Amino acid sequence: MATGQTKVTIQADADSFQISKHIYGHFAEHLGRCVYEGLWVGEDSSIPNTRGIRNDVVEALKKLDIPNLRWPGGCYADEYHWRYGIGPRDKRPRTVNSLWGGVVETHEFGTHEFMDLCEMLDCEPYIAGNVGSGTVQEMQEWVQYMTYAGDSDLARERAANGRKEPWKLKFFGVGNENWGCGGAMRPEFYSDQYRQYAEFARNYSGNELYKIACGPNGRDDKWTEVTMERIGHRMHGLSLHYYTTEWNNKGQSFGFDEQAYFKTLALATRMDEIIARHSEVMDQFDPEKRVALVVDEWGTWFDVMPDTNPGFLYQQNTMRDALVAGMTLNIFHKHAERVRIANLAQLVNVLQAPILTDGPKMIVTPTYHVLEMYKVHQDATYLPAEVACPHYSLDKPDLEQLSASASRAQDGNIHISLCNLHHAELLEVTCEVRGASLKQITGRLLEGASIQAMNTFEQPEQVMPVALEGISTSGNTIKLTLPAHSVAVLSIES
Numbered sequence: 001m002a003t004g005q006t007k008v009t010i011q012a013d014a015d016s017f018q019i020s021k022h023i024y025g026h027f028a029e030h031l032g033r034c035v036y037e038g039l040w041v042g043e044d045s046s047i048p049n050t051r052g053i054r055n056d057v058v059e060a061l062k063k064l065d066i067p068n069l070r071w072p073g074g075c076y077a078d079e080y081h082w083r084y085g086i087g088p089r090d091k092r093p094r095t096v097n098s099l100w101g102g103v104v105e106t107h108e109f110g111t112h113e114f115m116d117l118c119e120m121l122d123c124e125p126y127i128a129g130n131v132g133s134g135t136v137q138e139m140q141e142w143v144q145y146m147t148y149a150g151d152s153d154l155a156r157e158r159a160a161n162g163r164k165e166p167w168k169l170k171f172f173g174v175g176n177e178n179w180g181c182g183g184a185m186r187p188e189f190y191s192d193q194y195r196q197y198a199e200f201a202r203n204y205s206g207n208e209l210y211k212i213a214c215g216p217n218g219r220d221d222k223w224t225e226v227t228m229e230r231i232g233h234r235m236h237g238l239s240l241h242y243y244t245t246e247w248n249n250k251g252q253s254f255g256f257d258e259q260a261y262f263k264t265l266a267l268a269t270r271m272d273e274i275i276a277r278h279s280e281v282m283d284q285f286d287p288e289k290r291v292a293l294v295v296d297e298w299g300t301w302f303d304v305m306p307d308t309n310p311g312f313l314y315q316q317n318t319m320r321d322a323l324v325a326g327m328t329l330n331i332f333h334k335h336a337e338r339v340r341i342a343n344l345a346q347l348v349n350v351l352q353a354p355i356l357t358d359g360p361k362m363i364v365t366p367t368y369h370v371l372e373m374y375k376v377h378q379d380a381t382y383l384p385a386e387v388a389c390p391h392y393s394l395d396k397p398d399l400e401q402l403s404a405s406a407s408r409a410q411d412g413n414i415h416i417s418l419c420n421l422h423h424a425e426l427l428e429v430t431c432e433v434r435g436a437s438l439k440q441i442t443g444r445l446l447e448g449a450s451i452q453a454m455n456t457f458e459q460p461e462q463v464m465p466v467a468l469e470g471i472s473t474s475g476n477t478i479k480l481t482l483p484a485h486s487v488a489v490l491s492i493e494s
């Protein structure tokens, strides 16, 4: 393949699987300024809000069509006691968030506030329960408090706290990272714990929980093997956490050089191999793929911004993060038969955030724009795409310079997402769409002036999607040019 020449061949008439919209899920933990300030400012705040939840953030998030939101952690889930977060706010206990910065947790944002946020965003709540430091009874009662429609004491208490009707709660995590912050358990012990806790997390009043077990950390396939064997079909999903980072040398989230850029993209491509590895183990126990792989924490993890609380995990977000988002979502699409839920970490002000706030100010990041451009893939049919492209090498390993994915939406339109990974070289791309007649084609492009391009509170629109110009077609073939370090989405009426 000549430098810069790339061919993508798409089978538009393939009989394929669905890309679940839940792959586009998010995650909000009681960590740093995610919940407090990022989402919750309180009813008396001068920042415009609805029942305490900030309006600007909700308006921006609505444009992403968020399918589900995971809360209250993360590691915090296994320290969270739900009773602290209900009832009159001024009476709620003040505890210490010893995991994240040692700050005081006021519990102002609890179950009712979270469910209110999910209703504003029109998304499914995904609640992670406490196995590490909670009890079976506590978990059972939380589920009953939220979902029971009858006249029990817990349902009365919910009504007295302002919510007569039960909520619908689908996704329920039984612990989080129980191999680490969630209790330092061995997989055998966790499997037994799961069986006990999950048994008592009942289905009340027609509500059906989709129970998600704690899964492996990165490449740990022993955990997958043991939990698949011992828990099996008692779970609907098994979670997987993989962060794009080098733990002992994370580097800055901004102002990095080309080597650091390349290293991050190389780390992001590992998601493919990690999913493939766990899927293979899961296939041995569950060839019908009844248990989903739930990548409920993914994203970049860099050093915190200078002069910020190290426990708050606040980082900037550049075109490099946009590339990681685009590549990772393309990987999820490819594995969508097994990967049916995923959650970017985290929603606001933490790690690879689509939104950053500073007091009353709010900006959206390059990652936000990728999620907004890619939402056309939600619940679409995956279309196999074969890519022949140059290699991008700066260091080991070589990367394929193009990451691509295609799908057919329910209205019949085809969408193709393309990421040119190279820091400096453009790509001439030829797409052949087999088995479809192409009518109108439009494209959107996200590119930055440099790999470090980002939005700031002073310059919030440095990185914004624009129309992709210069698309030409002939029969079933589309030609276009992808600038260096850019992400594009084509929409094809067919």
Ligand code: AHR
Binding pocket: 029, 073, 074, 075, 076, 176, 177, 241, 297, 345, 346, 351
């Ligand atoms: O997202 C930050 C933390 O990363 C989460 O709390 C934990 O689950 C993971 O280790």
